[in-house]
Amino acid sequence: MAFRSVIITEPAILKINNNRLSIQKDETVFIPLEDIAVIIIEERQVTLSSALLAALAENGIALYVCDNYHLPNAVMLPFLPHSRQSGAARLQVNLGVPLKKRLWQKIVKSKINNQALCLEYLGIKGAKRLKALAQRVKSGDSENVESVAAAIYFENLFPHKTRRDEDAVNSALNYGYAIIRGAVARALVAHGFYPPLGLHHHSELNEYNLADDIIEPFRQFVDIWVAKYPPAEEKLSKLERAALVSILHLDCKIGDQIYSLLTAVEITAASLITAIKERDTSKLKLPVLCIPKVHKYE
Numbered sequence: 001m002a003f004r005s006v007i008i009t010e011p012a013i014l015k016i017n018n019n020r021l022s023i024q025k026d027e028t029v030f031i032p033l034e035d036i037a038v039i040i041i042e043e044r045q046v047t048l049s050s051a052l053l054a055a056l057a058e059n060g061i062a063l064y065v066c067d068n069y070h071l072p073n074a075v076m077l078p079f080l081p082h083s084r085q086s087g088a089a090r091l092q093v094n095l096g097v098p099l100k101k102r103l104w105q106k107i108v109k110s111k112i113n114n115q116a117l118c119l120e121y122l123g124i125k126g127a128k129r130l131k132a133l134a135q136r137v138k139s140g141d142s143e144n145v146e147s148v149a150a151a152i153y154f155e156n157l158f159p160h161k162t163r164r165d166e167d168a169v170n171s172a173l174n175y176g177y178a179i180i181r182g183a184v185a186r187a188l189v190a191h192g193f194y195p196p197l198g199l200h201h202h203s204e205l206n207e208y209n210l211a212d213d214i215i216e217p218f219r220q221f222v223d224i225w226v227a228k229y230p231p232a233e234e235k236l237s238k239l240e241r242a243a244l245v246s247i248l249h250l251d252c253k254i255g256d257q258i259y260s261l262l263t264a265v266e267i268t269a270a271s272l273i274t275a276i277k278e279r280d281t282s283k284l285k286l287p288v289l290c291i292p293k294v295h296k297y298e
Contacts, residue, residue, distance in 0.1 A: 002034065002035060002036055002037035002059075002060075002061070002262075003035060003037065003249070003260065003262065003297055004031065004035045004036045004037060005036075005037060005038050005039075005040070005245050005246070005248055005249070006021065006023075006031060006036055006038070006039045006040070007039075007040045007042065007241070007242055007245055008023070008039070008040065008041045008042060008043055008046055009042050009043055009238050010025060010043055011025070011043055011045035011046065012024060012025045012043070012045075012046050012047075013046075013047045013048070014046060014047070014048035014049070014052055015048070015049050015051070015052055016033075016049065016051050016052040016055045017030060019032065019033050019034070019055070020032050020033060021033060021036060021039070021052070033055060033056070033059045033061065034059065036059070036061050037061065037062070037183070037186070037248070037262055038061065038062045038063075038064065038179075038182065038183060038186070038245075038248070039056070039061060039062070039063050039064065040064040040066070040072065040179070040245060041063070041064065041065050041066065042066045042070045042238075042241070053076070056076070057076070057077075057078035057079070058078070060078055060186065060189075060190050061186075062075050062076070062077055062182050062183065062185070062186040063075065063076040064178075064179070064182055069171070069235065070175075070235075070236060070241055071171070071174060071175055071178060072175070072178040072179065072182065075182040075185065075186075077182075077185055077186055077189045077195075078189060078190075087192055088191060088192030088193045088194070088273060089192065089193070089194045089197075091273065091276045091277065092193060092194055092197045092210075092276075093197070095199075095276060098139070099276070099279055099281075100140075100199045100200070101139040101140030102139055102140075102281045103199050103272075103275065103276075103281055103284060104140055104141060104199050104200040104213065105137055105138065105139050105140060105141060105281075106281050106284055106286065107199070107200075107213060107214070107216050107217060107284075107286065108137050108141045108145065108146045108216065109134045109135075109137045110216075110217035110286040110287070110288075111146065111149075111216040111217040111219070111220070112130055112131075112133055112134040112137065112145070112146065112149045112153075113130075113131065113134045113217075113288075114217050114220040114287070114288065114289040115130050115149060115150075115153040115220055115223075116128075116130035116131045116134065117220070117288070117289040118153075118157065118220045118223055118224045118227070118289055119153070119156055119157065121224060121289070121291050122157075122224065122227055122228070124156050124157060125156060126152055126153065126155075126156040129152060130149055130152060130153060133145050133148060133149045133152075134149070140200075141200075146216075157223060157227055158227070166234065167234055168230065168231040168232065168233055168234045168236075169226060169230060169231070171231065171234050171235070171236055172222075172226045172230070172231045172236060172240065172244060173222060173223070173226055175236060175241060175244050176221075176222030176225065176226065176244045176247055177215070177219060177222055179244060179245055179247065179248065180215055180218050180219065180221070180222060180247070180248070180261075180265075181208065181211055181212070181215050183248055183261075183262060183265050184211040184214050184215045184218065184265055184269070185208050185211040187265045187266045187268070187269035188210055188211060188214065188269050188272075190266070190269070191269045191270055191272075191273060192273075193210055193269070193272070193273075194210075195207060195208045195209065195210045195211055196208070196209055196210070197209065197210060198210045198212065198213050199213045200213050201213055214265075214268060214269070214272070217286050217287055218261065218264075218265065218287055220289050221247050221250060221252065221261055221287075221289060221292075222244070222247060224289065224291075224292060225243070225244070225247055225250075225292055226244075228292060229243065246294070247261060247292075248260070248261050248262045249261065249262060249294055249295055250290070250292055250293060250294060250295060251290040251291075251292075251293045251294075251295045252264040252287045252288075252289075252290060252295075253287065253288040253289075253290050254267055254268070254285050254286070254287055254288065255285065258290070258295070259295065260295035260297070261287070261295075264287050267285050268284070268285055268286060268287065271283055271284050271285035272284055
């Protein structure tokens with residue numbers, strides 16, 4: 001299973017060579033494509049071949065490009081793959097509203113419980129209140145408990161700040177969320193889902209509605225990292241951006257097992273198919289927040 005995240009921060013030429021990524025700078029570095037999950041291009045002076053783009057798509061590798069502030073602003077994903085395409089897409093199209101609402105209920109409860117764990121791990125008040133709110137979430141989150149919990153959570157986690165502020169904390173959160181969002185979209189596409197068809201999110205202008213549903217209980221892995229290691233300035237340094245990308249390789253608990261967050265995203269995407277097929281929300285496997293620690297791959 002792919003486990004590497006590659007960040008290009010300097011001028012380079014990227015090519016495909018014997019099923020390896022060739023990175024040509026002063027020296028040439030080769031990385032097997034089978035090891036790579038994501039590539040993030042921050043540098044504007046990067047040249048890459050169409051043969052490489054095709055190979056990345058064939059290997060299910062997500063390719064991010066960034067804006068002038070080094071924030072990811074686009075991601076290239078492969079078309080829905082082979083036999084999975086029609087099966088998963090058909091399941092999505094035929095997914096009834098009641099099951100969508102129950103799945104969204106489970107996602108929101110998981111998100112709020114992870115928010116509570118985040119505050120708990122950091123020794124910040126508010127965790128008990130959030131756990132109580134999680135138990136109040138109804139089908140479809142009809143009472144909008146998610147919004148109430150979010151207000152309490154961010155007020156305690158980042159006092160005197162809002163998500164609308166243009167500051168260092170929000171720059172780091174936005175960067176981290178963009179990386180996780182791309183990883184979620186990559187996993188969904190790999191399992192045959194059609195990302196614009198969401199469970200709860202349904203904007204006609206959003207190509208990643210389903211990813212924006214599934215990402216919710218993963219966001220707290222970014223939150224706890226930024227709270228523990230707040231950036232110095234609004235313009236993130238190379239080291240700070242690299243650290244945020246490394247969140248993909250932190251410990252993440254699903255069930256009784258500890259995986260990397262990247263692997264956990266794959267497990268969640270695969271379990272969503274089972275949950276929909278069997279019309280059983282208990283089959284949807286969602287992450288449980290861990291104290292930030294780099295995962296040890298076997």
